[in-house]
Amino acid sequence: MSLARELMSLAAVVATEAGALVVAGKSETLEVAATKSSRTDVVTAVDVASEQLIRRRLLTARPCDGFVGEEGDDISGSSGVEWVVDPIDGTVNFLYGIAQFAVCIAARIEGVVTAAAVHNPVTGEMFTAVKGQGALSDGRPISVSECVEPALALVGTGFSYSAEVREHQAAEVARLLPVVRDIRRMGSAALDLCAVASGRLDAYVERGLKPWDLAAAGLIAAEAGARVEGMHGAAAGERLVVAAGPGLFDLLHELLISSGFADWPLTQWPNGCRS
């Protein structure tokens, strides 16, 4: 079995274990343990416990690997493999009991995201991908929609934890809304990208994503046939992520520009949003 396939299998097994812990951790009394970039950017004890389980399992199985997680300290490794982990993507949904959140585990080999698993522990669905080998949902191949017309495109998006950034995002989305089919704000960037990968959304666009929101699900969307990029051919990243099928991407990209998605460079963002 290739290294990439081995890493994907390990990611899926560990995501399943962490998913069980997350579901078991959801109770009526679940509280916010801390806040991060703003009062609405919350973390629960379950986010932390999930990341600790994932870190322990991955680094016990592969002690020389590196680790980058949303809730903990980064670890540099010597093997050339680095894990990029979001223990619960969609934490606000999790806190409110909305079944739209996921455990996300990606493996980078020499800096390139090469294997990924995204698991919704409530629905049980497991999205996986190995670079160059396509994307799967519960073991079955998935692919992006064939939508080519923005006016018929169902577009997913999300908003920042910063009120100032949300004000800009709201204006951009207000300009985009009349020229697409409709907008969906489902609360988990990773599951939005997996929805593009499986044709449940035609496209996705969001500013301000962190590496752990994007790494695993970005590979899954790309392996399902999506173009996953930033503005003007830049790499997808914190400034902007756009994901859509090849027949839709360029037309949508033009509409995003005319809707103002390229107008507000990162350098002008409020400090907390550029951490």
Ligand code: LIP
């Ligand atoms: C969330 C993303 C969501 C975005 C939120 C936040 P978290 O990740 O999944 O798409 O709109 O601002 O980044 O904080 O739940 O890991």
